[in-house]
Amino acid sequence: MKITEVTAKSILRQHRRIDSWFLSRYGMNLFRGCTHNCSYCDGRAENYYVDGDFGIDVAVKINAVEVLSRELDPGRKRKPMKSGFIMLGGGVGDAYQPIENKYEITRQVLELIQHFKHPVHILTKSVLVKRDIDKIKAINSNNRAIISFSFSSVSDELSAKFEPGCSSPSERLEAIRFFKNEGIACGMYLMPVIPFISDTREMIEDAVKKGTDAGVDFIIFGGMTLKEGRQKDYYMNIIQQQYPELSGSYDQIYRSDKWGQASGEYHTAIHAVFKIIADHYNIPVRMPLNLFQDIVDENDRVVVILDHIDYYLKMSGNRSSYGYAAYVISQINEPISSMKWNLRHLKGIGPTIAKVIREILDTGTSSLYNQLIRTHYANHY
Template identity: 45%
Template sequence: MIFKEIQAKSLLRKQKKIDSWFLSRYNMNLYRGCLHACAYCDGRAEKYFVEEAFGREVAVKVSAVDILRKELDPQGKRTAFTPSYIFVGGGVCDSYGPAEEKYGLTRRVLELLAERQWPVHLLTKSGDVQRDWEILLRIQKQKGALVSFSFSSIDPAISALFEPHAPSPAQRLEAMAFLKSKGLNVGMMLMPVIPFITDAPGLLEGAVRKAKEAGASYVLCSSMTLKPGRQKDHFYTVLEKHYPDLLPVYAMLYPENNAYGAAIPDYFPAVYELFQQIVKKYNMPQRIPPRFFRRILTENDYVTVLLEHMDYVHKSLGRRSPFGYAAYSISQVAQPLSTMRSEIGKIKGVGKMTEKVVREIMETGMARDYERLLGG
């Protein structure tokens, strides 16, 4: 493994709208590149501009803490921060691992975020997060903290093939249970589900069951994307070595002309329908429950997230949905919805059905349609 120290010019990335997966408007990568070497990682894709040899080399943003301290200084901001979780990890790195053992950037950043009283959502495959449980618990008590663990399955043999240098699924589940025992909010990101490898009913149910046993408050599930270029080429190399019979199947699943790398629409609805049956069996939320973000987000962002949750489930089941476009439109409205109640139906994309849902959310904090679809 190779660590390359770099001087970053900025750290905190502001998104154009609230991210309904991670409940964040701001995210950061303290390291660039990842040593887990997961075969499916889209961090390899050219769009992320990772120059380092993925899986062997990591760039370390040694100035990250000093930069973040300046970026979080409200006196230096032209516009105020919008309340949300700050998302740490994911994207093109894991915030824990050998680089963190040497440089300790994640711990120092968490200490700074605790000092500034920011809510934190942390995503990792590493059990090393247990080291920082006291800081995370302090953040949770102050504002809110979520620790999500990434899995493609709980099968150790499959994980060894597709996540060759990551901690085993058992180690991740142990870390999840440990953090839960300390009072932290934890969950599972079953992302991605690898077609015809980790989407078997027994594997999906096993993952949800194990997450439940470890104290997870949610399990999120998504299909795998394979962007043309380095990501897809690398994955196919691994697939050819271990599952060569699936190569022609994947050629049909992932057309070359799809720049986003999504599977054909016919694939995922049956998988997600099965996943829905499983999470209902175990009374497990399939999205991060609103109780974890209702008091953190602005009212417009809160409505946006609930609408996008509903939209994702409908579309994952192969249904048409009016909620996605409406959610985006609301996310771009600068004025608080509560000050424009008579104008809600005039927002682009907000039809009568969506308007009814939005008004119910504003009045009660929840919508019956949301509860029927996802649970409360």
């Protein structure tokens, strides 16, 4: 491992719109590079501009706490920050990768988040996050903290092959139990499932069952992206070493898509399998409303609920315009309540969707949204 200490001009990134998968409004990378060295990580792709040998070389932003302290200080801002979760994790470096043990930058960042009374959502593959239970509980008492762990499977054997620097899935599941016992909401991000290896019905069900048994509040599912260039070359080298018979199958589903997406047929197939299993275990497949309803502002609440409606409808094989409507609302700067009776003037907002938006503004939720969730819970196989 090669560590380079660097200084950063900025740390906090405000998203252009709220992320309905993670419910984050802000994010940050405290490290560039990650010694978890997951073979499928798209942080390895050229478009992330991570220097050095990804998985071995890591740049540490040694002034991150100082810079972030200025960025979070309301006295330095002309207008207040938008309400919403600050995301720690993902991007191009896990906030709890092994070198955090030495630098404790993430721990100090949590102290800042606590001090300025922001909510936090942490996504990691490391049980080092348990070290900071004191800070996490303090944030949760002031506002809200959610701890999520990502998994490609719950097989320790597979994880050792594809995620050699991570805590094992068994350790991550134990950590979920630990946080739940401490009163902290937890999510499982079952993504990416590994094509032809951990995307089988048996493997997905094993993950959902063990996540549910551990007490997760929700499970988010997703496939694997494989971008042409450094990411795909590295990953396919692992496949050729471990599963040479699968090389041709990857060629069939990854067809040089700009974003590294698998074919639509494959995407539909694995999500259909997940839906059946998630329905059976009665597990929310999006972050439940009670975890964010009082955290986000009215516009973001509308955007997220519309996005979730869109997901549930498409998951059931229906067409939907709710996702586009969510995008339209996300581009509006003024409170959507000020346009409550003029929503039809917005492109993509017809009478049905306008009625749903007004209901969300009036009640904080939507009968259609609740109906789709109830239908999800009512389905069994």
